[in-house]
Every structure is written in C-alpha cells, then in structure tokens.
Amino acid sequence: MKLWRMVAGVLGFAAVAVGVTPAWACACGGYLADAESRARVFGENALVRFDGGREEIVLSMNVHGSSKKAAWIMPVPAAAEVSLGEPYTFERLASLTAPKVVVRKTYWPFRDLGIMAGGRDGSVGAAPGAGAGVDVRQQMTLGPFQVVRLGGTSATAVTNWLKVNGYAVPATLATNLTPYITEKWEIVAVKLAPKEVTGSLSGVTPPLQLSFASSRIVYPMRLSKGATMEQTVTVYVASSHRVDASQLPDPSVQPKLLYAGQLTDEPELTGSQHYLTAYSVTYANPSRITNDFAFTQAPNDAEFQRVTYRTENHPWLSTIGILLGIPLLIGVGAALIARRSVRRSARRT
Structure with missing residues (x-):
C-alpha cells in the first residue's frame, strides 16, 4: 500500500482511459489526461548519451495534477532496449549545471547604489493481437511500466492497434x-495503471531509459506538434x-545554452563520454514544431557556465560604512535642502 502510493506520487505519463478527451503535452510523445484529473505535463528533462554508434535517452517528465491511468509514446530510429533509469539523475544534473554564485563584497550604505557592487545578475561564457499492418516486437514489464515495442506499415495501423489495446488516441x-x-x-x-482504485499519478516520473543504434545524436520532438500548451x-x-x-524543432525558437564542460568524475551520468552540454527551450506555440532535435560536434570545446552575482556586506567594512555613510548622507541631504532654498530665494527676487 505505502510502496504503491510512493510510486504513484511520482508517476504521470499519459492517461489511457477509453473515451476521454486527450490533451497533448509531452515534448517527445503524447500525454493524455483522463477526464477527471486533467493532469498536464509542464516540463521535460532528457539525458542523451552518445558514443558515436549508439544513443541512450533517459527521460523524466514533470506532471501537474493527477491521473489514474497513464501511457506514453516514444518514437526511436532503431530497435530499442528499454530499462528503468537511475533515480535522482536529473536532480544531480541540475545541481552540476546550476549557475555559479559569485559573491561581491560591499558595505552599507552603498550596497544598493551600484558602488563596489558590480552587476546584480549575468552569465558568461505474449502480446495482444497485433492486427493488420502492426508488428508487436516485444512486450515487457519494468517496475510499474508496461512496455511494448511496435513496428507498422502505416501510422493508421499503429493508432488502430493502440485504440484496440486501451490507449486513448487523439485525432x-x-x-x-x-x-x-x-x-x-x-x-x-x-x-501504467494504478493497481489500487484510489491510486493516482502525479509529480516527477521516474527516469525511463531507451538505448538504440544511431549514427547521429537525435532527440524526437515531432509528436509535440499536437501539444495545446506551452512546453x-x-x-x-x-x-x-x-x-x-x-x-531545431522550430527554427524560429533558439534553445538557451545552460552549461558546457568536462565531467570526468561523473561516469554514472555521462558514461564513457565525459563532455556535457545542456540546453533548455520553451515553445509557446508547439504547433510550429516540424522537426526533431539533432546535435553535432561544436567547432571547439569551450566551457561555459552561467554566473549569478550576489552582493553581501563586508563584516568589518560595514562599521566603517556606517561611520562614513551617515555623515555623508546627512551632508548630501543638507546640500540639497540648501540648494532648494537658494532657488526659492532667487525666484522671489
């Protein structure tokens, strides 16, 4: 009971209840919410590992709301090996690629006047019946997931198979x-469907890993064209x-570089490929997506990390600031008052 609730609390792939109104939200596949929950995917994290001939995609999604049933569709360019990914993968990646915090010392009362403080923020550099036209290649259970690998002669044949096997399929x-x-x-x-009637799916999904042969780095995005909300x-x-x-999925939307650098001490994340590059992008209009992401080697291996500046009072200079600052502020105030008095006198004469 407690174990299932713990799992259910972090799961949220697409709803598959027959007869519901689908709501697309996943960047690389379809997210369908059941009519009662109206759960939506609002963020997606993917780790892509590439060794020159094989690619691994580790994927996790952030789900707002809850769903009692779930399903997700992922296209890959070659036969896939599917397994569960390591927990906390994306928490670790977010920590490693977070902006570097630079503390700049100043002293009161000048900390908010731009003196000695510098900039505030910045950055630097046995399967169900296949049906006609569908090849059910493998079916397996991975933890709470039921996984099926499909081939097909047409998209219509594949979607018909999904309908017959309990997936809600949008038009x-x-x-x-x-x-x-x-x-x-x-x-x-x-x-995935909860084993308990009262179970629900929400939060961050546990990572799922897909491995397949590939001569290039690709991240599928074309199914997001049907999304109805910002991604x-x-x-x-x-x-x-x-x-x-x-x-780029949408040539008019450029991704933001978050990080680029060597991570030789993180083999559990990068495998044998130690250079990590991170990008983030938001699509306000997913209907304009027409292609997948593809990544190629950059002209150089220049490293990049964002920087956030934080201003702090210097402990002992603060006292000096008070001693010097108060008289200075009083003097400035007195000068301004005197100047206004002179102007008023001039106007009267």
Whole structure:
C-alpha cells in the first residue's frame, strides 16, 4: 500500500482511459489526461548519451495534477532496449549545471547604489493481437511500466492497434506519427495503471531509459506538434565533445545554452563520454514544431557556465560604512535642502 502510493506520487505519463478527451503535452510523445484529473505535463528533462554508434535517452517528465491511468509514446530510429533509469539523475544534473554564485563584497550604505557592487545578475561564457499492418516486437514489464515495442506499415495501423489495446488516441496522432513510420522508426508505447482504485499519478516520473543504434545524436520532438500548451524541454547531451543544436524543432525558437564542460568524475551520468552540454527551450506555440532535435560536434570545446552575482556586506567594512555613510548622507541631504532654498530665494527676487 505505502510502496504503491510512493510510486504513484511520482508517476504521470499519459492517461489511457477509453473515451476521454486527450490533451497533448509531452515534448517527445503524447500525454493524455483522463477526464477527471486533467493532469498536464509542464516540463521535460532528457539525458542523451552518445558514443558515436549508439544513443541512450533517459527521460523524466514533470506532471501537474493527477491521473489514474497513464501511457506514453516514444518514437526511436532503431530497435530499442528499454530499462528503468537511475533515480535522482536529473536532480544531480541540475545541481552540476546550476549557475555559479559569485559573491561581491560591499558595505552599507552603498550596497544598493551600484558602488563596489558590480552587476546584480549575468552569465558568461505474449502480446495482444497485433492486427493488420502492426508488428508487436516485444512486450515487457519494468517496475510499474508496461512496455511494448511496435513496428507498422502505416501510422493508421499503429493508432488502430493502440485504440484496440486501451490507449486513448487523439485525432492528430496518425498524422504526427506518419513521418516516423515512413522513416521506419520504431514506436515504444509505455503504459501504467494504478493497481489500487484510489491510486493516482502525479509529480516527477521516474527516469525511463531507451538505448538504440544511431549514427547521429537525435532527440524526437515531432509528436509535440499536437501539444495545446506551452512546453519547456531541457536536454543534457553527454558525448566526447561539446555539441551544437544543429537541427531545431522550430527554427524560429533558439534553445538557451545552460552549461558546457568536462565531467570526468561523473561516469554514472555521462558514461564513457565525459563532455556535457545542456540546453533548455520553451515553445509557446508547439504547433510550429516540424522537426526533431539533432546535435553535432561544436567547432571547439569551450566551457561555459552561467554566473549569478550576489552582493553581501563586508563584516568589518560595514562599521566603517556606517561611520562614513551617515555623515555623508546627512551632508548630501543638507546640500540639497540648501540648494532648494537658494532657488526659492532667487525666484522671489
């Protein structure tokens, strides 16, 4: 009982109740909320590891609200190996790539006057029936997840299979899946339903890992075209060099560089590829998404970390500031009053 509630508290993939009104929200797949919960995905984190011939994607989503049933669809360019990822992956990545805090000393009363303080903020550098046209390649259970790997001759055949097997399918799914099916990508469908009637799914989903052969670094995004709300995606890329986002889902929206640098002491995150590059992007209009993310080696391995400046009083200079500052402020005030008096006198004469 307690174990399931703990798991349910951090899960929130798409609702799959038949007959519900779907609401797209996941950047790389479909998120469908059941009619009662109206849960939505508002953020997504992905760690992409690439060794030159194989890619691993570790994915977790942030869910607002709760859902009693869940499912998620992920296209990948080749046959995938699916497993559970390590917990706390993204908490650790967020900590490693956080802005560096630079403390600047000053002393009262000048701390808010821009004297000796510098800038405030900145940054530097046995499966169910397959049905016609569908190849059910594998079905497995991973913890609370039911995972199915599918191939298909058409997007319509795949969406029909999903409908028959309990997935709520939005009208736009077949259209958005068509490019992936045409390019012979595999479709990974992940489903979860609480074992308890009172169970619910919300919060941050535990990481799920997909590994597949690939000659390039790609992060699927085209299914997000059907999203109806703003999407924020953060992608961490671990490879042998710094990478640039060379192909954008929406060419009019540039991702923000969060971090670039060597992490040789974090093999559990980066594997054998020790250079980490992190990007974040928000899509206010997901319908303009037309492509996947692709990353290629940057011209150089220049490191980058954001910087946040914080101003603090210097302990012993504060006393001097008080001794010098109060008379100075009194003098400035007296001078201003005297100047106004002179002006008034001049006007009267």
